[in-house]
Amino acid sequence: MGVRDHFMKMLLLRPYAGHIGKVMPLGLLAVASVLKRAGHDVRILDLRLSQQPGEDLQNTLLEFDPEYVGIGLMTIEAEYAFATAAQVKSIKKDVTVIFGGPHCSHEPQFILHDPNVDLLVVGEAEITIIELFDALQNNTDLASVKGIAYRKNGEYVLTPERPVIKDLDWVNQEYGLIRVEDYFQPECSTDFLPATRRFMSIVTSRGCPFKCTYCHDLFGKSIQYRSPEVVLQEMEYLIETYGVQEFQILDDVFNVNMKRCKQILAMMAERKLNVKICFPNGVRADFFDDEMIEIMEAAGVYRLALGIESGSSRIQKIIDKKLDIAIIDNVVKKLARANISVHGFFMLGFPSETREEMDETIKFACNLDLATANFSLVTPNPGTRLRETLVEEKKLQNKEFSQYTFDTVNSNESKLDSADLLTMRKAAYRQFYLSPRRLWRIFHTTKMKGLLFGKSPFTLLWRNAFSSN
Numbered sequence: 001m002g003v004r005d006h007f008m009k010m011l012l013l014r015p016y017a018g019h020i021g022k023v024m025p026l027g028l029l030a031v032a033s034v035l036k037r038a039g040h041d042v043r044i045l046d047l048r049l050s051q052q053p054g055e056d057l058q059n060t061l062l063e064f065d066p067e068y069v070g071i072g073l074m075t076i077e078a079e080y081a082f083a084t085a086a087q088v089k090s091i092k093k094d095v096t097v098i099f100g101g102p103h104c105s106h107e108p109q110f111i112l113h114d115p116n117v118d119l120l121v122v123g124e125a126e127i128t129i130i131e132l133f134d135a136l137q138n139n140t141d142l143a144s145v146k147g148i149a150y151r152k153n154g155e156y157v158l159t160p161e162r163p164v165i166k167d168l169d170w171v172n173q174e175y176g177l178i179r180v181e182d183y184f185q186p187e188c189s190t191d192f193l194p195a196t197r198r199f200m201s202i203v204t205s206r207g208c209p210f211k212c213t214y215c216h217d218l219f220g221k222s223i224q225y226r227s228p229e230v231v232l233q234e235m236e237y238l239i240e241t242y243g244v245q246e247f248q249i250l251d252d253v254f255n256v257n258m259k260r261c262k263q264i265l266a267m268m269a270e271r272k273l274n275v276k277i278c279f280p281n282g283v284r285a286d287f288f289d290d291e292m293i294e295i296m297e298a299a300g301v302y303r304l305a306l307g308i309e310s311g312s313s314r315i316q317k318i319i320d321k322k323l324d325i326a327i328i329d330n331v332v333k334k335l336a337r338a339n340i341s342v343h344g345f346f347m348l349g350f351p352s353e354t355r356e357e358m359d360e361t362i363k364f365a366c367n368l369d370l371a372t373a374n375f376s377l378v379t380p381n382p383g384t385r386l387r388e389t390l391v392e393e394k395k396l397q398n399k400e401f402s403q404y405t406f407d408t409v410n411s412n413e414s415k416l417d418s419a420d421l422l423t424m425r426k427a428a429y430r431q432f433y434l435s436p437r438r439l440w441r442i443f444h445t446t447k448m449k450g451l452l453f454g455k456s457p458f459t460l461l462w463r464n465a466f467s468s469n
């Protein structure tokens, strides 16, 4: 990290990460877009799409010859990201490796212990990365850059928190920095059952005012919006430029501001965008009315996910979701009647959760008119209240959250032992899916029937549900 008097060259990577979804890397694209606009030379390499990730990484490093390599990661990808950082350093030892993404939102000391990671961007990166590169170029003290962490004389330094970005209208993506066509394949869909092959992920707001104990606060406990007009312009651009036929809206809680939600969807219908829309990241079940469902249907919404999590009212209280589960049956029925296929998100293994409460959740899920559901194991990710409480109560010894994986029990404070918890999860999938009513609903609501058999997120879901590990 010496004095720089020229623009920086940065390679941004998503690590190869086994079976983890290959959704378009919007985080990398956001970072790359601001760097490009600031005049830096930037390239994105998504190793998740690569047939030979090792070779592709080596060739790109040698040919592009970057000074900086940025790696974006979720917590469950951390092991893969560390391996990628080690490979980067073994090919080009002078390169500065910068980690960023959801995994780096809190407790950076446990990430910086890896000698191959030089710097972390903590939280949202659009402003931080520019200030960081300015500081590196001008050789000013990095301590003046908010929202980063690094090592100095063997100690780790965490600079003050970076405030969330309030105005999101300027964070437009430079789509030319990725090969959009590469992501038009079912494996890259965020939704289990996309309606078309030409789908695109899009974010219209960041953050959420709720404080569910297991959830991130990457974007603060408030919502920051892009204006509806800017969102529509981006959609029109994507339709014209790439022939997009479907938008997968990934906001944390798109429908909480019901007025804005209706406005955007109504604008899509008025302008006859003629696309399909889904909300695979989930919306709240308690922010619906009949008008919204009508507008959704008219705008092309064919599928959405609801974050339900638990069928037990005691667990609902503990997780502080502030959701009245008594309303859910009716909402799902109305959505199903409007030809909107509904996915349910459920979680098993909350602290103190009993077998009976998990059974309640499974029963609750099975009785709803859902097309699909998944049952995740509770994981105390960095930055969650769940993790904070477990650490405070000294129940969580494992500070090495970088070792968390998707399909194992990462931490278990439920009343079941870990083996029973895994068995419970499998039972949940079996009970939910192995019913003629469900299979009919899945078949009936799936637009591209081939997805039920080919390589797609749905078959991944199926494998997770029925594999023997």
Ligand code: B12
Pocket: 012, 019, 020, 021, 022, 023, 024, 025, 026, 027, 028, 030, 031, 069, 070, 071, 072, 073, 074, 075, 076, 098, 099, 100, 101, 102, 103, 121, 123, 124, 125, 126, 129, 189, 190, 203, 207, 214, 215, 216, 218, 250, 251, 252, 281, 376, 377, 381, 382, 406
């Ligand atoms: C799309 C998505 C996915 C996609 C792919 C993720 C991806 N980006 O490639 C898929 C569907 C695969 C996925 C899966 C999961 N996800 Co997810 N997912 C999301 C979602 C909804 C949107 C991500 C996104 O594109 N955001 C928009 C971009 C702009 O934000 P961003 O990526 O965070 O990027 C910003 C910063 O993080 C940073 N940044 C990002 N990358 C980099 C890189 C560098 C070098 C730098 C400097 C900065 C930087 O700058 C960006 C701009 O400010 C987020 C929620 C959210 N609102 O973000 C959850 C989220 C990322 N997922 C989460 C989780 C937990 C999961 C699961 C593990 C859940 C589960 N148990 O089932 C699963 C894994 C299942 C599996 N086997 O695949 C958590 C991550 C928490 C964590 N600590 O890792 C999040 C935050 C949601 C939550 N409620 O907590 N997910």
Ligand code: SF4
Pocket: 208, 209, 210, 211, 212, 215, 216, 252, 253, 284, 307, 321
């Ligand atoms: S789970 Fe949903 S409602 Fe709860 S804090 Fe996260 S985004 Fe908000």
